[in-house]
Amino acid sequence: MLRKTILGFALAGAALAFLAEMGRAVGEYDRRERRIGGRPEEWRAGMPQVARLERCLAGVRATVPAGSVVAFESPAPDGARFFAWRWAAYLLPEYDVAPLSDSRTADAAQYLVTYAVRVEDPRIELIRRLPGCRLYRVRRP
Amino acid sequence: MKVAGALAGLVVFHVLLTLLDVLGIPWHPALLVALLLGLSGLAWRFRPRAPETPRLPSDLGWGDGVALFALAGFTLLALTSWTAIPDFFYHWGVKGARFAAVRGTDYAFLAQPWNWAIHPDYPNLLPELYAATALLSGGFEEAGMMLWSGVFFALLLAGARSALRQAGVERFSLQAGMALLALVLGAFGIGHLMAGAADWMIALAVMAAVPPLLRPPDPAGDLAVAFAAAFAAASKIEGVPLAGLLVLVQLVRNVAAERRVPWRAALRLGLPVAAVVLPWLLQAIRHGLLQSTNSGAFDASRAALIGPALWETVNLATWHGFGWAVLLPLPLLFSRKVRPVAAVAALLLLFDLYVYFTAPVDTGFYVLSSFPRLMFQVIPAILVAAIVATEPSGKTPGKSERPAG
Numbered sequence: 220m221l222r223k224t225i226l227g228f229a230l231a232g233a234a235l236a237f238l239a240e241m242g243r244a245v246g247e248y249d250r251r252e253r254r255i256g257g258r259p260e261e262w263r264a265g266m267p268q269v270a271r272l273e274r275c276l277a278g279v280r281a282t283v284p285a286g287s288v289v290a291f292e293s294p295a296p297d298g299a300r301f302f303a304w305r306w307a308a309y310l311l312p313e314y315d316v317a318p319l320s321d322s323r324t325a326d327a328a329q330y331l332v333t334y335a336v337r338v339e340d341p342r343i344e345l346i347r348r349l350p351g352c353r354l355y356r357v358r359r360p
Numbered sequence: 361m362k363v364a365g366a367l368a369g370l371v372v373f374h375v376l377l378t379l380l381d382v383l384g385i386p387w388h389p390a391l392l393v394a395l396l397l398g399l400s401g402l403a404w405r406f407r408p409r410a411p412e413t414p415r416l417p418s419d420l421g422w423g424d425g426v427a428l429f430a431l432a433g434f435t436l437l438a439l440t441s442w443t444a445i446p447d448f449f450y451h452w453g454v455k456g457a458r459f460a461a462v463r464g465t466d467y468a469f470l471a472q473p474w475n476w477a478i479h480p481d482y483p484n485l486l487p488e489l490y491a492a493t494a495l496l497s498g499g500f501e502e503a504g505m506m507l508w509s510g511v512f513f514a515l516l517l518a519g520a521r522s523a524l525r526q527a528g529v530e531r532f533s534l535q536a537g538m539a540l541l542a543l544v545l546g547a548f549g550i551g552h553l554m555a556g557a558a559d560w561m562i563a564l565a566v567m568a569a570v571p572p573l574l575r576p577p578d579p580a581g582d583l584a585v586a587f588a589a590a591f592a593a594a595s596k597i598e599g600v601p602l603a604g605l606l607v608l609v610q611l612v613r614n615v616a617a618e619r620r621v622p623w624r625a626a627l628r629l630g631l632p633v634a635a636v637v638l639p640w641l642l643q644a645i646r647h648g649l650l651q652s653t654n655s656g657a658f659d660a661s662r663a664a665l666i667g668p669a670l671w672e673t674v675n676l677a678t679w680h681g682f683g684w685a686v687l688l689p690l691p692l693l694f695s696r697k698v699r700p701v702a703a704v705a706a707l708l709l710l711f712d713l714y715v716y717f718t719a720p721v722d723t724g725f726y727v728l729s730s731f732p733r734l735m736f737q738v739i740p741a742i743l744v745a746a747i748v749a750t751e752p753s754g755k756t757p758g759k760s761e762r763p764a765g
Contacts, residue, residue, distance in 0.1 A: 222750055222752070223532060223536075226532075226533070226536045226537075226540070226747075229540055229682075230536055230539055230540050230543070232680065232681065232682075233539075233540050233543035233544045233547065233680070233682070234426075234539075234543055235680075236543065236544070236547040236680035236682075237430055237433070237543040237544075237546050237547040237550075239547070239680075240546075240547045240548075240550040240551040240678070241433050241437070241546075241550060243551070244437050244442060244443055244550050244551075245437070247442065248437075248440055248442040251442065260446075263441075263442060263444070263446075263553075264440075264441035264442065264444055264449070264502060265440070265441065265442060285461070301477070302446075302450075305449060305450040305451075305454075305477065306449060308454050308478075309449045309450070309453055309454050309457070312454055312457030312458045312460075312461055312500070313457075313458070313461045315472055317472070317474045318474055321473070321474045323473045323474060324474060327472075
């Protein structure tokens with residue numbers, strides 16, 4: 220009897236937990252397009268920040284050959300910049316998307332995408348303005 | 361045997377894709393279809409001869425209905441990608457999409473110096489499944505990838521049901537156990553954003569090994585453990601030590617039962633795991649993928665960081681109190697009925713602790729970001745073992761079928 224009671228209470232708790240999590244998730248999903256703030260590490264699929272980045276990167280495919288090494292830079296502070304880079308890599312899987320902050324990127328990158336930030340460097344040549352970002356070609360000697 | 365059979369099929373599929381990579385043959389959709397048809401044909405040809413026409417279990421009840429509800433709720437939310445694990449976007453999904461784009465495992469991509477962030481040394485079964493799904497469906501769609509978590513969740517529940525039936529628990533325990541397990545996993549799966557996570561595969565591997573670990577060792581059980589182990593080793597890097605633990609525990613049981621070294625059991629247990637681990641290791645070494653952050657010197661002083669972080673993860677809100685189940689392996693070791701399951705869970709958790717004391721990374725952050733998911737890998741099997749262990753002896757058991765695999 221004690222065992223069944225314990226199991227019953229555990230079951231009731233689990234049911235409440237599941238319903239609470241379902242309710243919270245459904246509510247958050249309904250409000251996702253109104254979540255306009257948030258650092259890159261808080262981004263989730265369907266949020267406007269991801270959609271903005273997607274619009275920016277869609278133009279890269281029309282210009283850059285698949286398989287190219289594309290450096291990526293965003294204005295986020297150091298830790299958050301990592302996550303913005305990871306989202307860019309996910310949205311451009313056919314390219315090798317490298318973080319501009321990595322010292323090894325400079326030797327390998329053929330193109331550079333700057334998202335909501337300006338980069339000045341004599342080695343880069345602007346080839347296209349995209350929604351919210353710029354696409355550069357890296358000049359090689 | 362059905363869950364073990366499904367895992368065996370996935371393991372064989374993984375080995376065949378690895379072979380295609382080694383031979384330099386692209387993963388053409390038509391070739392994938394041929395492989396899947398061939399595997400299905402082999403499964404049909406060598407299927408166990410059932411004594412009667414297969415049908416749904418006659419003891420389906422309210423608990424199964426609740427489990428189905430939890431599974432459906434989790435899966436529907438997963439399809440929106442809103443509950444997707446961030447790691448899907450940071451590396452699992454990247455690899456899957458990349459492998460689909462190039463029709464194979466792109467080792468050159470994995471070996472790029474900045475791609476330390478995508479765990480290039482991890483086994484590739486999950487990205488392979490994502491890539492194959494993309495190639496067969498005409499494109500990489502997140503919703504389709506999220507469905508795999510629903511599949512793994514369903515197989516895990518099927519494995520739990522098999523284990524509880526095999527153990528002969530009474531009807532209330534079976535139904536309550538199914539409902540409890542599904543609701544706990546569903547709640548954590550939604551709240552902790554687990555859609556698309558490879559941790560479902562490790563949890564499934566552990567659960568698939570529970571039925572054979574709950575009965576005296578036999579050849580069918582050895583194979584079930586072997587393929588569960590191989591599946592774990594193909595899924596995540598912590599699946600490799602788990603595979604070793606599963607094989608070791610089953611081998612020790614064989615030795616204890618036969619009072620001699622059972623070479624055939626050793627072969628049954630070792631070959632599937634070797635077929636997965638050896639190619640993975642060779643490719644990782646060949647392409648320079650192994651990461652230095654995987655191991656380091658043991659540092660006991662980290663206990664001051666690890667202790668509080670573990671306390672915080674066990675009390676995580678998304679566990680709703682069920683995180684404390686991670687402490688159950690210790691008392692469950694005293695139950696002869698479930699000692700092998702408790703041993704696997706306890707040893708795996710000890711291994712995880714060892715990694716925290718040695719990995720040269722930010723320890724506190726490492727525990728907080730990984731231990732909730734490592735707990736998720738063992739808690740399902742622990743809950744099933746707890747129900748079996750506390751089943752009163754001498755009660756008329758529920759219907760128990762032939763070995764469940």
